[in-house]
Amino acid sequence: MSLAANLADLAPHAEVRVFEPKTEEERDCHWSFWGSGRHVEALKPACKGTWKRWQLIDHEKKVVHESVAQNYITLSASDYLKLCKANLSPTIQLVRNAVKKIDYKNNVAFLSAGDITYTAAHVFDSRPPEKKSGGMMQHFLGREIRTKEPITESDTVTLMDFRVDQSRGLHFIYALPFSDTHLLIESTMISQSKEPQQWYLETIDNWLNERGISVESDIGYESGVIPMDNCQPQDSRTSAIGAASGTIRQSSGYSFNYIQQQTKQLAGRISRGCYEVPTPISAKLVFMDRLFNRVLIKHPELSVKLFMQMAGALNGEQFARFMTGTASFSEWGRVILSMPKTPFLRHMWSV
Ligand SMILES: Cc1cc2nc3c(=O)[nH]c(=O)nc-3n(C[C@H](O)[C@H](O)[C@H](O)COP(=O)(O)OP(=O)(O)OC[C@H]3O[C@@H](n4cnc5c(N)ncnc54)[C@H](O)[C@@H]3O)c2cc1C
Structure with a gap:
């Protein structure tokens, strides 16, 4: 949808079909990222x-x-997708169906969705990447919740509160206070295997109890698994975009900024007749993230x-730039100097 919205802006007369079987409500969750006042406004x-x-x-x-200069911004995924949909042009249309099959003949793609076969000169594929067992994941x-008291x-x-059970892997609480009585609390693990649902819920309960926060009512629950390893697209014949093309930062799981950059650049390219998908994250950054995970x-x-x-070595502006992949050479230097040297040097050759 991000690519379609950017195309509507930069190539409004392009003939485009977006295949998405799920409604915005079905896709709803919270998407957070760092952005400027311009992002907040848009x-x-x-x-x-x-x-x-x-x-x-x-x-x-x-x-x-x-x-x-920077804001930590949380979007309702559903409202974001609706915003993209509202911006589409008459020739860029949404098809509420899954693509069941893609065949190629003489450089033309034939996509089966519902009872219809669509033909396309170019296919950009954002279906989730192949699941890899044993890889690092968040x-x-x-x-x-709504709280009883402010x-x-x-x-x-709270991006990371590590004062929770660390016995099963790197574990932290992530908490977003939407107001003084409205809170999202996530129990988050970075490890190679998932935990039972009850375990995350107990962590959240304990965290709330330790802070004397009483629940007035539940608003909702959400869960997810974000791969923090190299992602392989489902179909090597199509041009992968989004997570399947490597937009997820392997050290943090954030991808929103990179998807925005990639889809905007790609829409610009398409408007000039170039269909090559931009590399979302530089090879240097991917290497550093993989070394960090190692x-x-x-x-x-x-x-x-x-x-x-890493956080202590940077101030707010620098940290936001680091998280969005725009850190300067000297900011990288600060982070590297703050890290223990021996383990990083030892594992450099096995990344
Ligand atoms: C609960 C949750 C919270 C998250 N929070 C954050 C966050 O705060 N910040 C952040 O940066 N990232 C976050 N993420 C990760 C983020 O959602 C993903 O990295 C991002 O959505 C990847 O975008 P994408 O377009 O590549 O793929 P997706 O958003 O996964 O979209 C893939 C789409 O393909 C559709 N699809 C699947 N099969 C077919 C088919 N056969 N035909 C047609 N369509 C198909 C699916 O319905 C889906 O809509 C979160 C993820 C979850 C689950």
Whole structure:
């Protein structure tokens, strides 16, 4: 949908069909990313929260970042997809059907969806990547609640609170205060295997109890598994975009910014007659993220420290740039200097 919305803007007369079997409501969840005031303005109808302060906490310290230029933005996925849909042009249409099969003949693609076969000169494929067993992943369960009493620090997002059970892998609480009585709390793991649902829920309950936060009512639940490894597209004959093309940062699981950049660039290219999908994340960044994950796997005892030291080495603006892949050479230098050297040097050759 992001590509279709960008095409409507940059190539409004292109003949495009977007195949999506799920409704916006069925796809609803929270999508967060760092963005400027311009992003907040453009995405206002889908914004559920914006913050200028975020924090990471472990048993020893708290790293709090504040930013003037950058916002941590949370969108309702459903409202974002509706916004994209509302921006489509008359020749760019949504088809509420799954593609069952794609055949190629003489460089023309034949897509079967519902009872119709569509022909296409170009296919951009954002179906989720192949699932890989044993790979690193971020898996989580979130609970959205209304609280009985107003909570403190409702102007601050908790990106990672590591003061939870670390016995099964890197584990943290992610908490978004949409207001002082409206909170999303996610129990999030970065590891190679999922946990039973009850385990995430108990973590959330304990975290709320320890902070004296009582639940007035439940608003909803959401869960997800985000691959943090190399992603393989489902069909090597089509041009993969989105997660299947590698838009997910392997060290953090964030992809929204990269999908926006990729689809905007691609729409610009298509408007000029070029159909090559832009590489979403540079090879250097992919290498650094894979090295980071390698150290996490091989040295789980260092995991919390790595995230805390990385955040502690940067201020708010620098951290936001680091997370969105736009950090400068010197900001990279700060992060590298803050990391323990021996494990990184040892695993450089096995990435
Ligand atoms: C609960 C949850 C919370 C998340 N939070 C964040 C976040 O805060 N920040 C962030 O950056 N990322 C977040 N993510 C990850 C993010 O959602 C994904 O990385 C991103 O959606 C990938 O985009 P995509 O377009 O490549 O694929 P998807 O968004 O997965 O879209 C793939 C689409 O393909 C459709 N499809 C599947 N099969 C077919 C078929 N045969 N024919 C036609 N269509 C088909 C599906 O219905 C789906 O809509 C979250 C994920 C989840 C599940």
